[in-house]
Amino acid sequence: MAAEAPTASRPRLGLGLGGRWTRFTVRRGGRLLVSLFVLVTAAFLMIHLVPGDPVRAALGTTAPADLVEARRHELGLDDPLLTQYLNYLGGLFRGDLGESIQTQLPVGETIGRRLGATVSLGLLAFALALLIAVPLGVAVAVATRRGRRQRTSLGFASGSVVIGSIPDFLIGVVLVAVFAVGLGWLPVAGREDGAASYVLPVLALAIGPAAVLARIVRVEMTSVLESDHVRTARAKRLPARRIHLVHALPNAVTATLTLGGMLLASMVAGTVLVENVFAWPGLGSKIVESIVTKDYPVVQGTVLVYGVIVLVVNTLVDVALTLLDPRSTIGEA
Template structure:
């Protein structure tokens, strides 16, 4: 065998970037397809509602001429494909339509209500992470190698019970205890800082319990890994072993679940906002459903769906940054 044939070919410039490029293209393609499905579903929502949505919004006593004029203004008399094309065009320009009830632009209604919903969901997510990660790490350290059986049983049982309670029931219980009985905190609105406490806790308690269980399980598994044993053999401080070596490796699965929990929190604001009369998208969509203002309902469903898709995409990117080899190879 010649020397030239035995030497391995040099890697081409830019080859390491190809897995990242494939990863980015695949994720972008999935996001675009998901957005198209979401847009199509939101468009069909009005057409799948039994009866005439315009008549339902205007009421049974509205003159037929007014109903016909409103349908013509909304383009509901055009062929379905033409309506779909116009709907997509308007979305690309930021036009979400006009409210059937208030005659205000739907984009204006959404922009006024969206900040309150985002504040509620993001604050609840921060609280859930701040509680779940330290709690899960502590339980993982205390229950590793079969130690602390009673502690593990008590933690697992309580986290399961708390995690399965719906957010709105947690909210009702918090209102009854801290708002009605004790009178410590307000139970409606978001005018003062203390008004955030109960709604945020309502959204955060259940996800925090679920995430803490996952962090504990991952932490117990990582603490049995060879690199942790090596770190102990080097007599590194416990803080360095747990926080510097074990925790980053235990957070991969937890980050995936955390992103899903954030998506669930955004959706969970619908019920929690109605419990606390929170001026966000959740209370707006419920009132719009009751008033049969389907243009507003359509837009808010679209906003919620886009939020979930964006969060899931960001989680995929974060996982790729934390563990690029496994994530990109599997992709």
């Protein structure tokens, strides 16, 4: 009889954990759907709140009125707002983002040609930021724990705040002036020079977030280094490298991962300005070009893609945090 008790209790524990995971999945999925609905609605309304006539801008001020009206009818812009919204939703379900007013090409095709350049730029910048921030934050935390090396601590804190507050595009301008125009080591703009073309825009995107992330890594690592389990590891006279990398670093990952996911989303969005500094053939330069020419369907589709990327990244961060610490995250969901 005594041996049967644990067996009987296990299904209840399993069902309890499964129920928590189910609630977590439903709630996170619900939040994602609501966010997507708000994003789609905002992207649709944006084209109608911006002043000016995109058809007139595309055809020119001298175009006959009947030609403008015919083009507006062809694009469905003379339909009631609700009808346009429902047609827009229907198009999204079919994978149709509309048609460019300027080029008459499908918006999805235009975005597809440039999406890879933007995503590769954002991911490389994020990887570089991690490669800089994590070792730097850990090294400073180890060097300055328990109040040691006050000058190093103050210099790191001040420097990371200053660097993290500089806009990405301004860093990009400085990098171009020094390494492209001044020294001539790297290409000024474009993507035609292969790997060398990535160096300056990736640096421009990565430097600021790396400084912010390094500061967070340092704070979290300093806290973990004073925890009981790290003190126990020191009492066992384990090697310092093992203590720092095996016992301390994994416990400092949670906050770093949370901020890192937010930084990745902001990096992708930050490509809008950086791409224009370096004439990068991505979504960022395209959206600015489309705003200037009032090609609102392209602007609408690009904003929607940026928003979806941000929402997906944030959702993946939530899932990753749950896998690392299911008790706290599932409980809060």
